[in-house]
Amino acid sequence: MSQQPEQIPPGHDRPTDHRAKQRSLWSLVLMAVVMFGFAFALVPLYDVFCDITGINGKTANTPASQSREVDRGREVTVEFVAYINPGMDWIFEPQVTRVVVNPGQIQTIKYAARNLTANSSVGQAVPSVSPGQAARYFNKIECFCFNHQPLEAGGSAELPLVFYIDPELPEEINTLTLAYTLYNAQPESTAQTQ
Structure with missing residues (x-):
């Protein structure tokens, strides 16, 4: 069945x-x-x-210790650029656009900032280095990017950067560019009440 x-x-x-x-x-x-x-x-x-x-060009956000050695037999060109985020009504620029340094040599440069608005304002600079693999060798001892930068209406400031290039920087890198982008760091509620 x-x-x-x-x-x-x-x-x-x-x-x-x-x-x-x-x-x-x-x-x-x-x-x-x-x-x-x-x-x-x-x-x-x-x-x-x-x-x-180190491929994205981010640098450390904390001060580096000072270099112990200087490589006098090598020179590296460091270029400086500045960008301002849209909506940030400031002038922000390096006072020098290029320096030639020996790796390990401590160098100081300054950026100039000016608030063009009728209100006080707070800026925050965010650094990046190119080529990206050079970022780990760019050491900031002192940098305005470590803190917010408040400026009164129409105020201006010189913003110091003290840095050195690590002597371990790969030989094929002879030029690097440090770029800062300036952002508005003022809280929205504070900006609206002024």
Whole structure:
């Protein structure tokens, strides 16, 4: 006698189909949680990766110790540029655009800043170095970028930068560029009440 396939009424699933759907649902929920966690961790992971490799041009945000040796047999050209974020009504520029230094030699330059608005304002300069792999060899002993820079309406300031290039800078790098971008660092509530 032949066995007939089990008849399942329309709209009803087999118990194994229900378990398979439930497993798929939980797998999708788990994947969503893992993807959210990965996306949340990307920024710190990227920062760590860039700190290790130096490929994004970020420099340290803390003062470096002074160099112990100067390589008098080598010269490196350091160029300085400045950018102002849109909406920041300041003049911001280096007082010199290029210096030639020996690696390990401590050098001081200044940037000039002037607030062109009728209100006090606070700026924050964010540095980057190119080529990116040179960033880990650019050491700032003193830098205006370590702190916010408040300026009164129409006020101006000279902003010092004291730096040296690490003598371990790879031989193929003879020129590097330090670029600062100036951002408005004043809290919105303070800016609106003035």
